[in-house]
Amino acid sequence: MKKSLLWAILFASFLISISSCKKDEEQPDVSYMRFLIDVNVAGDSLVYGKEYTINGTKMTFAAMRFYMGGIKFTQSNGDVIDLSGQYLLAGPSTGGTINEGLAISNLTRVQFFIGVDSVTNMMSESDFTSRPSNDPLGMQDPSMHWSWNTGYRFLRVDGKTDTDGDDTPETAVQYHLGNNNMLKNIDISTNITMVAGENDVYIHFDLAKFFSGVDPSTELETHVGDNPELAVRLRDNLPLAISVD
Numbered sequence: 588m589k590k591s592l593l594w595a596i597l598f599a600s601f602l603i604s605i606s607s608c609k610k611d612e613e614q615p616d617v618s619y620m621r622f623l624i625d626v627n628v629a630g631d632s633l634v635y636g637k638e639y640t641i642n643g644t645k646m647t648f649a650a651m652r653f654y655m656g657g658i659k660f661t662q663s664n665g666d667v668i669d670l671s672g673q674y675l676l677a678g679p680s681t682g683g684t685i686n687e688g689l690a691i692s693n694l695t696r697v698q699f700f701i702g703v704d705s706v707t708n709m710m711s712e713s714d715f716t717s718r719p720s721n722d723p724l725g726m727q728d729p730s731m732h733w734s735w736n737t738g739y740r741f742l743r744v745d746g747k748t749d750t751d752g753d754d755t756p757e758t759a760v761q762y763h764l765g766n767n768n769m770l771k772n773i774d775i776s777t778n779i780t781m782v783a784g785e786n787d788v789y790i791h792f793d794l795a796k797f798f799s800g801v802d803p804s805t806e807l808e809t810h811v812g813d814n815p816e817l818a819v820r821l822r823d824n825l826p827l828a829i830s831v832d
Contacts, residue, residue, distance in 0.1 A: 616691055616783035617688030617689060617690065617691070617783065618688070618689045618690070618691050618781045618782060618783055618784065618785075618786050619684075619685065619686065619687075619688065619689065619784065619785055619786065620660070620668070620684075620685045620689060620781070620785075620786045620787075620788060621682060621683070621684045621685070621785070621786070621787050621788070622660075622682050622683055622685075622787075622788045622789075622790060623680075623681075623682035623787060623788070623789050623790070624675075624677045624678065624679070624680070624681045624682050624789075624790050624792065625679075625789050625790065625791045625792070626651055626678060626679045626791075626792045626794065627791060627792070627793055627794070628641065628793070628794045628795050629793060629795040630793070632679070633648060633651060633679050633794065635647075635648055635649055635650075635679075636648075636649070638756065639794075639795075641794065641795055641798050641803055642798060642801065642802060642803060643804075644748055644749055644802070644803045644804040645748070645749040645754050645755065645756050646746055646747065646748045646749070646756055646760070646803055647746050647747050647756045648744065648745070648746035648794070649745045649746050649747075650729050650743055650744065650745040650746075651678055651679065651743070651744050651745075651794070652676055652677065652678040652727075652729075652731060652742070652743050653676075653677050653678070653701050653741060653742035653743070653792075654674055654675070654676060654677070654701065654702055654703050654723070654724075654731070654739065654741055654742070655674065655675040655677050655699045655700070655701060656671070656673075656674045656675075656699065656700055656702065656703060656704060657671045657698065657699050657700045657704075657772075658670040658671060658673065658675065658683075658698070658699040659671055659696075659697075659698045659699070660694055660696070660697055660698075660788075661694070661695055661696035661697075661698075662689070662690065662692040662693065662694055662695065662781070663692050663693045663694075663695050663778075664690055664692035666689070666690055666692065668685060668689065670683070670685075674703070674723045674724055675723060676723035676727065676731065677790075677792075682790075689781070691781050691782065691783055692781060693778055693779060693780055693781055694777060694778070694779040694781060694788065695776065695777060695778060696774070696775065696776055696777065697773075697774075697775045697777060697788075697790070697831045698772075698773065698774050698775075699772075699773050700770055700771060700772045700773065701741060701742060701770070701771045701773065701825055702739075702741035702742075702764075702765075702769060702770030702771060703724070703738065703739045703741060703770070704770075705767045705770075707724065707739075708738035708739055708765075708767060709738055710738075715732065724739075729743065729745070731743060733765060733810075737765060737766065738765060738766070738767075739765055740763045740764070740765045741764045741765050741769055741770065742762075742763070742764040742765075742821075743761075743762075743763050744760075744761075744762040744763075744794070744797075745759075745760070745761050745762075746759075746760050747759055747760060748760045748803045748804060748807065749804060750804050750805070750807075752804075758807060759807075760803065760807045760808055761807075761808040761809075761810065762808065762809055762817075762821060763808075763809065763810045763811070764809075764811060764818055764821060764822055765810075765811055766811050766812075769811060769818065769822050771822050771823075771825045771826070773825065773826055773829055775829070775830070775831050777831050777832070779831070779832065788831065788832075789831065789832055790829065790830075790831050791829065791830045791831070791832070792828055792829055793828050793829075793830070794828070796824060796827045796828040797821065797824050797825070797827075797828040798821075798824070799824050799827060799828075800820060800824070801817070801820065801821070809821065
């Protein structure tokens with residue numbers, strides 16, 4: 588009787604061990620993803636203070652930041668990596684990390700908008716000032732907020748440009764987009780291979796393409812209301828300026 592009981596226990600242990608091994612063997616590999624923001628000028632990474640030639644004019648930059656919201660990555664298996672509840676204050680060398688394990692399935696679509704949703708954009712002064720210091724939508728330096736009437740700067744580009752033709756940028760420029768009608772949806776079809784382990788996905792912002800059709804030697808600034816025509820052109824250049832790989 589004791590021998591029969593002992594064999595039964597051993598046999599049950601053996602079955603549990605096999606079952607555990609099978610589960611380990613069947614556990615699928617997973618991938619993890621970082622998405623990185625690359626701000627560049629015609630492929631040359633943006634460095635503040637460095638001279639670049641855009642549309643025949645020498646320029647330097649001192650600030651370049653923009654809000655990304657509604658972020659979603661779609662995989663070829665239909666899974667959607669949904670980060671739409673978060674905002675990223677993007678600029679040179681920023682990005683985000685997705686720490687949860689993802690299926691190994693290629694990325695086929697990247698969606699987000701540049702700007703801030705209309706409800707958040709019209710928050711009260713106390714709502715804004717009570718945000719913690721690490722909140723992208725909180726106070727920033729340089730400021731990404733105008734006032735309680737006009738809300739956030741969705742995108743801010745500051746620098747200098749050459750206006751007298753001597754190839755030395757000497758005149759300040761400011762290109763600030765905001766107001767609800769300046770929000771721009773970005774929807775990019777892609778095919779990025781995802782592998783087991785770490786994967787880096789780059790979201791490129793090309794300032795040369797952002798200024799497509801703009802003469803930076805004469806078109807020196809917009810804060811939307813003071814030069815709405817230029818603001819619309821820059822807003823509509825955003826899909827041209829952004830790529831993913």
